Amino acid sequence: MIHQYKSGGFNIVMDINSGAIHVVDDVVYDVIALYEDHSREEIFAQLSGIYSRQELQEAFDEIGELIREEVLFTDDIYKDVVIDFKKRDTVVKALCLHIAHDCNLACRYCFAEEGEYHGRRAIMSYEVGRQALDFLIESSGSRRNLEVDFFGGEPLMNWDVVKRLVEYGRSREEECGKKFRFTLTTNGVLLSDDIMDFCNKEMANVVLSVDGRKQVHDRMRPFRGGQGSYDKIMPKFKKFAQSRRQTGKQYYVRGTFTRYNLDFAADVLDLADQGFDQISVEPVVAPPEADYSIREEDIPVLLAEYDKLAAEMVRRNREGRSFNFFHFMIDLEGGPCVYKRLSGCGSGSEYLAVTPWGDLYPCHQFVGQDEFLMGNVWEGVKRTDIRDEFKLCNVYAKPKCRECFARYYCSGGCAANSWNFHHSITDAYDIGCELMRKRVECAIMIKAAQAYSDEGEEQNEE
Numbered sequence: 001m002i003h004q005y006k007s008g009g010f011n012i013v014m015d016i017n018s019g020a021i022h023v024v025d026d027v028v029y030d031v032i033a034l035y036e037d038h039s040r041e042e043i044f045a046q047l048s049g050i051y052s053r054q055e056l057q058e059a060f061d062e063i064g065e066l067i068r069e070e071v072l073f074t075d076d077i078y079k080d081v082v083i084d085f086k087k088r089d090t091v092v093k094a095l096c097l098h099i100a101h102d103c104n105l106a107c108r109y110c111f112a113e114e115g116e117y118h119g120r121r122a123i124m125s126y127e128v129g130r131q132a133l134d135f136l137i138e139s140s141g142s143r144r145n146l147e148v149d150f151f152g153g154e155p156l157m158n159w160d161v162v163k164r165l166v167e168y169g170r171s172r173e174e175e176c177g178k179k180f181r182f183t184l185t186t187n188g189v190l191l192s193d194d195i196m197d198f199c200n201k202e203m204a205n206v207v208l209s210v211d212g213r214k215q216v217h218d219r220m221r222p223f224r225g226g227q228g229s230y231d232k233i234m235p236k237f238k239k240f241a242q243s244r245r246q247t248g249k250q251y252y253v254r255g256t257f258t259r260y261n262l263d264f265a266a267d268v269l270d271l272a273d274q275g276f277d278q279i280s281v282e283p284v285v286a287p288p289e290a291d292y293s294i295r296e297e298d299i300p301v302l303l304a305e306y307d308k309l310a311a312e313m314v315r316r317n318r319e320g321r322s323f324n325f326f327h328f329m330i331d332l333e334g335g336p337c338v339y340k341r342l343s344g345c346g347s348g349s350e351y352l353a354v355t356p357w358g359d360l361y362p363c364h365q366f367v368g369q370d371e372f373l374m375g376n377v378w379e380g381v382k383r384t385d386i387r388d389e390f391k392l393c394n395v396y397a398k399p400k401c402r403e404c405f406a407r408y409y410c411s412g413g414c415a416a417n418s419w420n421f422h423h424s425i426t427d428a429y430d431i432g433c434e435l436m437r438k439r440v441e442c443a444i445m446i447k448a449a450q451a452y453s454d455e456g457e458e459q460n461e462e
Helices: 026-035 040-047 053-068 126-139 155-176 193-202 214-220 230-247 265-273 296-318 338-343 384-391 415-422 430-461
Strands: 002-007 010-015 021-024 094-098 145-151 179-186 203-209 250-257 278-283 351-354 359-361
Touching: 002 026, 002 430, 010 026, 010 430, 021 026, 021 430, 026 040, 026 053, 040 053, 094 126, 126 145, 126 155, 145 155, 155 179, 155 193, 193 203, 193 230, 203 230, 214 230, 214 250, 230 250, 250 265, 265 278, 265 296, 278 430, 296 430
Parallel strands: 094 145, 094 351, 145 179, 179 203, 203 250, 250 278
Antiparallel strands: 002 010, 010 021, 351 359
């Protein structure tokens, strides 16, 4: 299976099964488009008015060599021998701790209902959090590296417990042969110098929630009284991001775009101009009746916007003003292991969410939906049927994924989005799929542009 497209002045051919990417000239590109369904003579006849016989012959020779090297028109080695994920040992390696089911903002698109998650406002006690870390240690088998994300609501509303849980986790690392990687997601309202200092010592990554331009951010992320939060958080976020860079720690600013800012590339670039170099701005996922939801008719505008952003990133890269856009970051060399490429985030099996009172759910987006309550941190996973259903959720279990060129990059997409739109975790959120395919194309184009730029610099040095 191959996928061909033109972007940024490049003719790009993706061999889906091997992961090989080829940047080719016009004649090879056109021959590849006909190669599988036409004979050699038919291709010569069809293209003889455009290319010479020698050009076509050279293209055939080049394609033949790529096929022999098994980087073009390769077989799908997983299709007929699908890994039985259900038989794999269940090892929990990550928890999303809902440290606070409460929030000091009233974001209009919040899937957590301002922190309530279809239930009640609550704060996680230290005792529940400690038991969650014990559960993770006990359920992680021989895995050494464990991840814990402090999430909300707004986790800084329960900051003392966050600190105590980090200290408890660190106290258990040596005796258990484990290493905790703590992360934090915050809206920034309660950020202080002391919190930043602690995070720079203990948090491997921090996610800073901001939507981009002031008017965009304030429209969707106001305080409960209706006033905007941008002016309150941005000075803190700039300071925090700078401190993270100085200490060599990861961070990224994460925003959400809606129907009210379909020109979201302007928000990404505004964040870059503000000095942030690790940026994620993602499409809102909302029911069609929401006034801010992304709709089918918006897709052409959004696809063009991704192209616009990719072209600007190429230009800035050449000028030495580069930044990372989370959704254009893909690894073309190795990438994740086969299990990750086929099954994605591991929700419901390797990754679980914990409520303030200790209940376990497949991920943060399922919290509060009773049919997905899996157990609790004291008794462990009781609903093994839910766990097994998620373990079998892979790209071959999803009809929409089987012939999609992006399947090994998105790993089948988000199970929660699939459930919310189709009441099945083995379907797919169609708008999200369209946007994901474009992001993959843009990401590869940027890689091609960088490779050609590096090649040009090497030639100039010679």
